[in-house]
Amino acid sequence: MLIAKIIENDQLIQATQASNSEIYYCPGCKARVQLKKGNINIPHFAHINGSNCDVSAEGETVNHLQGKLALFTLLKQKYDEVRLEPWLSQIKQRPDLMVRKGKDWFVIEFQCATISLEKVRARTKGYRQLNYKVIWILGENYQNKRLQARTIAKFAIIYQQQLQVAFWQPTKGIVWQAWWQIDGKSRVLKRQMMANQPQQLLKLQQAVMQSKPEVWPIQNELYKIKRLVIGIPWECHPQYSLPGGLKVAQWQVIIRVLLTLEKQPRTSFQLMKLLTEFPWQRFGCLSVKKVQKIWLNYLLDDLISGGIIKRTGDRIVLVRTLKWFNTYQEKLQAKLKIDTTNFLS
Structure with missing residues (x-):
């Protein structure tokens, strides 16, 4: 840790300003700590062996200590007040x-080291009890590998009306990246149009041929109205990936939304209820409802831009009949015809 107390006057001091002639102790557990200052490692304090301090940051790497100090220096230039490792006695936590x-x-x-979802949630909950907003910034260890959706979900927050994750890069500072993904499997990407609708159809065809369990519920529902899952309208194969969190293919939710609107107009609140029927990632700093709201808003904006729906007051209305298909080949040929027409025009 970088902050300790002087035992004589209860004053806080940074390790860079500390002297070996003083006695220091942990602001949290009040146990004796040792100043470590050398030519290689960054000056810091460490609990003496045998301490069982619950809030100790023992084992901090050089990258973590350097990043923390760099953030401290950077943020002092941008904020009215910056505190390094403050001890919050009400919740017994030290951010x-x-x-x-x-x-x-x-x-x-x-955050540089691996941490469980439960710990992220617990720490975040503690800070929010004091009405503090919380931001997790990921260090180098999280940038040297492909991040899985469940890892990103631990640290994502809503920033500038998007689901985003913050990273620390020594040459750039704090870098925010929006989380756009397909089926919850790709890494942090900029939102862009996907030209892979035929591939989406092929993947769906394979799922049907292999009788995969994920297509059974919607297939059974469509059978009742004499439709086939392979024949869902092309509008159900999204051109844009939607913000992360959904753990099934996006078409499954889009078709449920469109089938519901086919029966009668609905409010956004009513459509939100549909989203709760599908599995979502577990988030560390956000409620799933907030993520679902962002997801739905982007979906509705995309459908409005495509001329498929419109807003009338507080209702969402389907404004044109969508084309259903009977076979894989019929559907694929229709797509190729549309693409050719758009290219020639």
Whole structure:
């Protein structure tokens, strides 16, 4: 850790300013700590062997200590007040940093090591009990590998009306990346149009031929109205990936939304209820409802842009009849015809 207390006067001091002639102790557990200052490692404090401090940051790597100090220096230039490793006695937690802008306080956790979802949730909950906003910033270890959706979900927050994750890069500072993904399997990407609708259809055809369980519920529902899952309208194969969290293929939710609107107009609140029937990632800093709301808003905006639906007051209305197909080949040929027409025009 980078902050300790001087035992004589209860004053907080940074390790870079500390002297070996003083006695220091942990602001949290009050146990004796040792100043470690050399020519190689960054000056820091460490609990003496045998301590069982629950909030100790023992085992901090050089990258973590360097990143924390760099963040401290950077944030001092942008915020009204910055605190390094403040001890929050009410909840017995010590975040890496706290910053203030006007009257608003933000807690910043700089995360380099692996951490469980439960710990992220517990720490975030503690800070929010004190009405602090929380931002997790991921260090180098999280940038040297392909991140899985469940990992990103631990740290994602809503920033600038998008689902985003913050990363620390020494040459660039704090970098925010929006989380756009397909089927919850791709890494953090910029949102862009997908020209892979035929591939989506092929994947669906394979799922049907292999009788995969994920297509059974919607297949059974469509049988009742004399339709086939392979024949769902092309509008159900999205051109844009939607913000992360959904753990099934997007077409499954889109078709349920469109089938519901086919019966009668619905409110956004009513459509939100449909989303709860599908599996979603477990988030560390957000409620699933907030993620579902963002997901639905982007879907509705895409459908409105495509001239498929419109808003009338507080209702969502289907404005044109969608084309259903009987076979894989019929559907594929229709797509090729549309693409050829658009290219020639």
